[in-house]
Amino acid sequence: MSDWSIETRDLVKRHGATLAVDRVSLGIRRGEFFSILGPSGAGKTSLLRMLAGFERPDSGEILIEARAMANVPPNRRPVNMVFQSYALFPHLTVFENVAFGLEMRQVPKREIGARVQDALSMVKLSGVHDRLPTRLSGGEQQRVALARALVNRPAVVLLDEPLAALDQQLRQEMRTELKAIQEQVGITFVCVTHHQEEALTMSDRVAVMNDGRVLQVGRPQDIYETPSCLFVARFIGVSNELTGAVVALEQEEALIDVPVLGDPRQTVRVPNRGDLRAGSRLILLVRPERLHLSSDGHITGDDNQLRARIEKAFYSGSETRYVLRLSQEVFWKAHVPNAGADQKRFSPGDMLFVRWKPSEGVVLPT
Amino acid sequence: MNSVTSVPSLEGRASDGGAGGYPAWLLGPGLAWTTLFFFLPLALVLVISFAARGTYGGVVWRFGLMNYLDLLHPLYFRIFGQSMLFAGLTTAVCLVLGFPLAYYMARTSPKWQGIWLLLVMIPFWTNFLVRTYAWMFILRAEGLLNTLLMQAGVVETPVEILYSNTAVIIGLVYGYLPFMVLPLFVAVERLDPRLIDAAWDLYASPWSVFRRVILPLTKPGVIAGCILVLIPTLGAFITPDLLGGARTMMIGNLIQHEYLVVRDWPLGSAISFVLMLVVVGAMAAFFRAERRLRQNEVRP
Amino acid sequence: MIRRRAWLRRASVGSLVFLYLPVAVLIAFSFNASRLSASWQGFTLKWYGVLVGDRALLGATWNSLFIALVSTAIATGLGLGVALGIERLPLRRQQVVEGAILLPLVIPEVMMGVALMLLFVMVKWPLGLWTIILGHATFNIPVVVVIIRARLRKLDQRLEEAAYDLGATVWQALQRVTLPLLRPAILGAALMAFTISFDDFIVTFFTAGPGSTTLPLKVYSMIKSGVSPEINALSAILVLLSMGLIALALGMQREAATRN
Secondary structure (H helix, E strand, O other): OOOEEEEEEEEEEEEOOEEEEEEEEEEEEOOOEEEEEOOOOOOHHHHHHHHHOOOOOOEEEEEEOOEEOOOOOHHHOOEEEEEOOEOOOOOOOHHHHHHHHHHHOOOOHHHHHHHHHHHHHHOOOOOOOOOOHHHOOHHHHHHHHHHHHHOOOOOEEEEEOOOOOOOHHHHHHHHHHHHHHHHHHOOEEEEEEOOHHHHHHHOOEEEEEEOOEEEEEEOHHHHHHOOOOHHHHHHOOOOEEEEEEEEEEOOOEEEEEEEEOOEEEEEEEEEOOOOOOOOOEEEEEEOHHHOEEEOOOOOOOOOEEEEEEEEEEEEOOOEEEEEEEOOOOOEEEEEEEOOOOOOOOOOOOOEEEEEEOHHHOEEEEO | OOOOOHHHHOOOOOOOOOOOOOOHHHHHHHHHHHHHHHHHHHHHHHHHOOOEEOEOEOEEOOOOOHHHHHOOOHHHHHHHHHHHHHHHHHHHHHHHHHHHHHHHHHHOOHHHHHHHHHHHHHHHHOOHHHHHHHHHHHHOOOOHHHHHHHHOOOOOOOOOOOOOHHHHHHHHHHHHHHHHHHHHHHHHHHOOHHHHHHHHHOOOOHHHHHHHHHHHHOHHHHHHHHHHHHHHHHOOOHHHHHHOOOOOOOHHHHHHHHHHHOOOHHHHHHHHHHHHHHHHHHHHHHHHHHHHHHHHOOOO | OHHHHHHHHHHHHHHHHHHHHHHHHHHHHHHEOOOOOOOOOOEOOHHHHHHHOOHHHHHHHHHHHHHHHHHHHHHHHHHHHHHHHHOOOOHHHHHHHHHHHHHHHHOOHHHHHHHHHHHHHHOOOOOOHHHHHHHHHHHHHHHHHHHHHHHHHHOOHHHHHHHHHOOOOHHHHHHHHHHHHHHHHHHHHHHHHHHHHHHOOHHHHHHOOOOOOOHHHHHHHHHHOOOOHHHHHHHHHHHHHHHHHHHHHHHHHHHHHHHO
16 A cells, blocks of 8 residues: 555646646645645635545546545545534534534444544543534534544544634644644644644645645745745745845855845855856845844854844844844844843844854745 | 515514614504504404304304304314315425425525526516416316327326315415425525535435435524415415315315305304414414524524 | 536426426417417417406406505505614514514415404495505505515614714604615515505405405406406416516616615
8 A cells, every 4th residue: 555645646626717726736645744735715725625525626636545536425535524613513412413424324323422432532522512512612613523523533634724713822722732633543634724833833744835736845844944936935934035146156055146235236145056057046035033133243154144224123022023124125024032131132223234044045046 | 465575584683672773653653553454353353253143144242152162063173174284285395396496596606596586586476366377277177288198198088187185285385385495595595515515524425414414404494484385375265266176175265155155254253263373373383493493503 | 516416406497397387388378369278279369459358357457556556655654664663662572563563474364354354344344445455555564564674684873873973863864864775675665565465365355345356356256257368368467567576676676786
């Protein structure tokens, strides 16, 4: 048997004139927590619904546990879904909701009781068996929805924006818990979300989608550290951008010149993986937390350094967020951890130097 | 009278009392009118139902339970029984025909939904006599159906369908099907399609999806539709009068018969009153069932 | 889901055919040349000609129009008052009043007919056009109330509040803000009441007297005396009339939709 829990090949789905899913080929490994991340309208829900069997692809193939799913209806697929806002049956109690799938497969009564019990304790719910879903809090409903899927021991659990209906605090808690439960049961989770932080914290791997296409698949750190395109870079976290042209090539680095404050011919070092050519224009990306601010211009090693002026400063507890002006049009953001009382703080109007290691930069073609 | 308009009222959303609005006395004239020409006559029926019949019709003001005791006669039982049977059967057939239609309408694209709704509504606006007459034209011995059947060689002599209980049921279903479809449509439209997906995802067969999820969740609509069909058919007059046979008599015809033919107003009043009790009883059962459902209803 | 659509669609189309075929057939055969046969004997308009020459029918039509117009006017006025006034009541009393007003909708029509007849006979009011009008207005009040209230609930209450805020009195707010916004609903309600009155048979049957024969009563007596192509022709006209009214009502709804 292959390692793939789910494989899609050139999946295409049209909704009217728009391409909801555009030639998507994915491999999802057995037992991994896989997230499909993208803005609304990216086609991720369509993709998920095709995996569940609610929508039929216009072309392409879906294999689940190495079985082609072309003519398999949802009630015969080895997958279960945790629906957006849960879709708990309002006329059935918590127990009956969770037992539903087992009953449909004619699992013996005695076994149903035990398995429902197990599933509910796995999601840390007790004493609510006889309640109707409407009488539960949002978090509890979420757990019931999860138990209702897990109790069937499917090959894959599909989650459609599982945390979107929860409030901020609960969402944070459920992230870690969802991941913990997934690790405990070892079932493949495929999760659709538009929330990038959620996707990064929960997932083993993430696929970033936009306009029906998968732009990048990789571990959270790959996606964050080395985005494959500008869309991914901008969608995941905050990124500072600077456009420039290559002036010199070195072994592993290149020098580019960038138009910055007061000095139109500044150069900075960027990593070179051998695909840069002299004179080509590119975009440099640096994450805000990789920037160091300093009031003196003393450079250590090969660090890049640019002059900047503080435009705004926001104190947010664990860190201070600055908006820096590098030139007339270029504004960057810097996130500086608040280390202690003796730390140097900057105020709007301050002139300073912003520094980062060349290896922290990412270059993309313009 | 055509009670199309009671469909929206079944949603029963009470607005907040005292919020904004206009002087309450504005409702005075309407309320007075309804009291004078609706509640007063009803009270009159109630009073007369306890009075005695004059020798040549009319009313003698001598009160007692005699009219209600008269109703215990097996003949009246048969007619009440037949009416309820017809009404029940009509409701069941309307439900079976109406559910797929309502479901399809509720799940089709919005553009088509409007067209289908219109198509279902139009019969409301078409004269009931005309619609009943259409079946007379089709079903009578030398009518269209028999002509076609004989031309096709299916039968040799005309089948007598008109003036039978079958014809009455056909006519009633025809007349009241839209009353079933509209509340069902509203109920199905409200049903979150993800619940059906969820059931399907949890291995339910199409039949299980219907029985375990769709039906319980559209119950308010089913109940409303059944009531909207049951109540007017219980008091039906035109359909059994025109399509029914010599032995077909429903409560509505009985009342008319007692008033206008026998001219026994007190007995006619007693029958009317019993009919009203049956109807109000059915309504009360409906509201109780609906309230119970409403308490369990989910608000996403 | 994809497969289930197919049979659902077929069943739905089947139900529609069931709803429309009989009336369509009826109309088609109003052009049939044969008086007796249900098989097609050629096209003719003569049954319509017969109708046009029927003076009694013309009289019945005028009666129906008169009754429908007057009873609609009464029901619309009174119903509008109820719809506006009822909102002010405390919730409990509001429910009681609403129940009382809407009760005529659920009471068997035969019963309403005989009850009105009893009343008129008891107070020695001769049965005729006016007794019919009183009856029709009575069952049309709840129709009007339901339609106008449905619209009132959808109205943004802040519009009214804005009117008060800008110094309008209750009457000015009613006249300048609420009534114009309710206009489509009022017209729709009136149209509905008119149609119901024009088509009503049962209440009319019990409250009519000599000389107040309406169109439905006439149709009924024609049907009772036997199936004939004239009735087909008359039915066709009535159906077309209803369609015209629907078109009018829809046009008004569209106007209302574009306003908001």
